[in-house]
Amino acid sequence: MKLTTLGFDADDTLWENERFFKLTEERFTELLIDFAEPGHLRERLLAAERRNLRTYGFGIKGFTLSMVETAIEVTEERVPARVIEQILSAGREMHAHPVETLPNVGETLEQLAPDYRMILITKGDLFDQERKLAASGLGELFDAVEIVSAKTADTYDRIFTEAGDGPERAMMVGNSLKSDVVPAIEAGSWGVHIPHDLTWALEHAEEPARALRFRRLANLGEIPLLLREIA
Known part of the structure; x- marks a missing residue:
């Protein structure tokens, strides 16, 4: 699909x-x-x-x-x-503290935004996450923003159904296997892991290497090529 x-x-x-x-x-x-x-x-x-x-x-x-x-x-x-x-x-x-965007972020999101529904899905304090999004200058590239208390398969099923065409036609991208990748795959979505040098101990999980909809990339700039490959 x-x-x-x-x-x-x-x-x-x-x-x-x-x-x-x-x-x-x-x-x-x-x-x-x-x-x-x-x-x-x-x-x-x-x-x-x-x-x-x-x-x-x-x-x-x-x-x-x-x-x-x-x-x-x-x-x-x-x-x-x-x-x-x-x-x-x-x-x-x-x-x-000022917001410091990671490499390839701005240009990649700008490239993808015209062709996809873009959703920011993040955990954390509502005030702080809204502040960081505003300071990043990336807010206008997203069609929806979801600040949630937990990321589970049910979370992704709800968000991708309400804001998209269902989890089967969605991809979740993030640095946390536990929160961003594994539950998204469980919901039926693609899960793309982009590791960060530092990951909080409570966000560690085993890589779902055998999952058909799992991919690991070096940085966000590789997303467009991946999308072309799996289209």
């Missing part, structure tokens, strides 16, 4: 994201170096993030609150107020 709809992840697919989380995490470990060694702190922070996903969801706010929670735990409630203030400041700086 001819593809009519393309879905794109945002963070670490269209623009840099995880790099800023890693830089802030390094700053966090430095702030608490007198209380715990960095490796242990990272493990505790990841455990807090995993615990808090259902409460805070994905994004900077949840990450910041998880850092505060971890600081309180590892110091046995003795964390100095100035450290808490610096953690909160680091979170605010992440929100204010």
